[in-house]
Amino acid sequence: MRYWCLFVLAFLVGCQPLVETRNTDIITAVGYASISEQPGKSIEEKRMRAMRASKLDAYRELTEQIYGIRITARAEMDDQQLNYETNDSSVDGSIRGAEVIRSYPIGDNYVTEMQLDLNRMERLKGSVEVYSVPQSQEVMF
Template sequence: MPVRPPSVRLAGLVLPMLAACAPGPRAVDALPADAGPRVAELARMKDANDRLDGRSAGRSAGLIAVTPKPLVTGIGFAAVAGQPGHTLNERRLMAIRAAKIEAMRDLAEQVHGLRLDARTTVRDAVAVDDQIAGAVAGTIRGARLVRVTPKGSDSYEVELALDADAVGYIVKAAQLR
């Protein structure tokens, strides 16, 4: 095996590093000759955004980690047998609808909170009655259906999700009331 001089070995190491530091292709350079003014403006905006982010489009394409938005999820369950309907399919659809409403309630509890009313009666240093009631009230908008899953032969599970932006919007709207 031939021995390479040190300068060739050094160039083999340094050139890829320098290429990574060079600016990548710009969107305005890739525009076709017949591009309209709106397309050219979009390309300029993309290049400006890439400069602000401290990256170029060519280099960063494989290196950007996409972080999903945090989600608030709600789960609901409902049995098919207890639903109104003339046929089994009608009862199944009603069970899915009931599970969806329960999942909405779960989301509302997480976004708006749960109001608890509790009353305990103590007689002769003994708790003789303990009552707790919970209530939730609020509006949920923008919930996305994640999945509908049959559970066993007679029930359904529904999962809904809200992203952080939707939760922020709901909370702001509730504060304005």
């Protein structure tokens, strides 16, 4: 009987995966925004603006993961010394079907966690019209 239990135990252990399996069709992103830095007359208004800004930040992170990020950099040297340096980044893309998993305050920050099923996004992409985003926009945060 003892050998039978050992055999069953060894068989069950052998059936377990050695590495954790992960669905690569789902990507996640986290967005952050400061509550006190938001414009507003009351703390409730600032908190609502921070909630919206953190959601937009999470969308931006999802867009970076899917479409990449465009980096423009410039450095100016004079006599082998760095005088002037600028870096600019932008991201452009359409995200459809993302879901907010959690949204909560931590200290003075608001955090939004999102996930996106890439298969769902692909299905939704063919069913709606995509409009281009205007070049000149004001950033909320």
